[in-house]
Amino acid sequence: MKLKDIFSDNKTRVFVVTDQDDVDELNWTIEPTDLDLLPEEENTYYVKALQVSADNTSDCYIGIMTPERIAENVVKRLPNGQVVAESIYDQEQTVIPAVASECFGDYELYYAKENPQIGIDVLKDGLKKAINKNVVAEDLGYILRDEKMNEEAIEAFKISEQNGTSSEYIFLELSRLYRDIGHTENELKYKQIFKDNGGLE
Numbered sequence: 001m002k003l004k005d006i007f008s009d010n011k012t013r014v015f016v017v018t019d020q021d022d023v024d025e026l027n028w029t030i031e032p033t034d035l036d037l038l039p040e041e042e043n044t045y046y047v048k049a050l051q052v053s054a055d056n057t058s059d060c061y062i063g064i065m066t067p068e069r070i071a072e073n074v075v076k077r078l079p080n081g082q083v084v085a086e087s088i089y090d091q092e093q094t095v096i097p098a099v100a101s102e103c104f105g106d107y108e109l110y111y112a113k114e115n116p117q118i119g120i121d122v123l124k125d126g127l128k129k130a131i132n133k134n135v136v137a138e139d140l141g142y143i144l145r146d147e148k149m150n151e152e153a154i155e156a157f158k159i160s161e162q163n164g165t166s167s168e169y170i171f172l173e174l175s176r177l178y179r180d181i182g183h184t185e186n187e188l189k190y191k192q193i194f195k196d197n198g199g200l201e
Contacts, residue, residue: 003028004083006046006061006075013099015061017044025063025073025085036129037136038101040067046075048098050122051091052112062088062097069105071097100126100136104166107142116147127159134163138170150177168197 001008004026006015012032019029030046038047049062051074063073074095075085088095094112096119101109110119123140130136141156154177160170175190 001030001032002026003030003046003075003085006030007077007083013048014038015046017046017063020044026075026083035099037099037126038064038066038069038097038103040103040132042067049074049095050098050112050118051076051093051095052114052118053093054114057115057118059098060095062095064097064101064109066101067103069101069103069109071109096122098122100130100139102130102132102135104135104138107139110139111143111146116143119143120147132163134160134165137163138166141170141173145173145177150181153177154181168194168199171197172199 009032014033014035015030016033017028018031022028038045044063044065046061046063049060050057051060061075062071063075064071071088073085074088074091075083077083094114096110096112100123110123112119120140120143123136123143127133127136127140137156137159141153141160144153144156154174157170157174157177161174165171171190171194175187175194178186178190
C-alpha cells in the first residue's frame with residue numbers, strides 16, 4: 001500500500017517502508033507489521049502517533065528511521081480528508097509516537113510538554129510489552145525526572161538497572177534523584193557505582 005493510504009488501516013500500529021524511490025513520500029510503499037514496539041533493525045517505519053495539545057490528542061503517523069530513532073515526517077489527515085506529509089519541525093503542537101521503542105534514542109521523542117502524561121502512558125504501556133525493558137524504562141525515567149516525579153523516575157531507572165543500563169550515567173541519575181528526595185545513603189551508593197563503571201562527573 002502507499003503511504004497516502006495509511007489511514008485506511010486503523011489496526012496496524014507500525015508500518016515498514018519497503019520502497020522510498022519517489023520524491024513524494026506519500027507515494028512510498030509501506031507494509032503493515034504486527035509489531036507493538038519500534039524494533040532495533042535498520043529501517044524506516046511509520047508508526048501511530050499523537051498530536052498533543054493541553055486538553056486533547058489527534059491521531060496521525062510519524063516517520064522514524066532506526067536504529068538512530070530519527071523522526072522527521074508527520075502524516076496527517078486534514079479536516080477535509082486530504083492526507084498530507086509535513087516536517088515534524090513545522091508542527092505547532094508536539095507529535096509523539098503512540099508506541100514505545102526498543103532502540104535507544106532521544107527521550108524527548110516521547111515528551112509532549114503540552115501534556116507530559118500522554119507520553120508517560122505510552123511508555124508505561126510499552127514497558128509491559130518490551131523485551132528490551134531498559135530502553136523504554138530510560139525514556140520513561142528521563143521524562144519523569146524532568147517532570148519532578150522523582151520517586152517514579154527512580155522506579156523507572158531501577159528497571160533499567162535490572163535489565164542492563166545504556167551507560168553508567170543512569171547510575172548518576174539515580175544518585176541525583178536519591179539526593180533530591182533526601183536519601184543520602186542511596187545517593188552515595190549510586191555515585192560510587194557510577195564511578196566504578198568508569199563515570200566521570
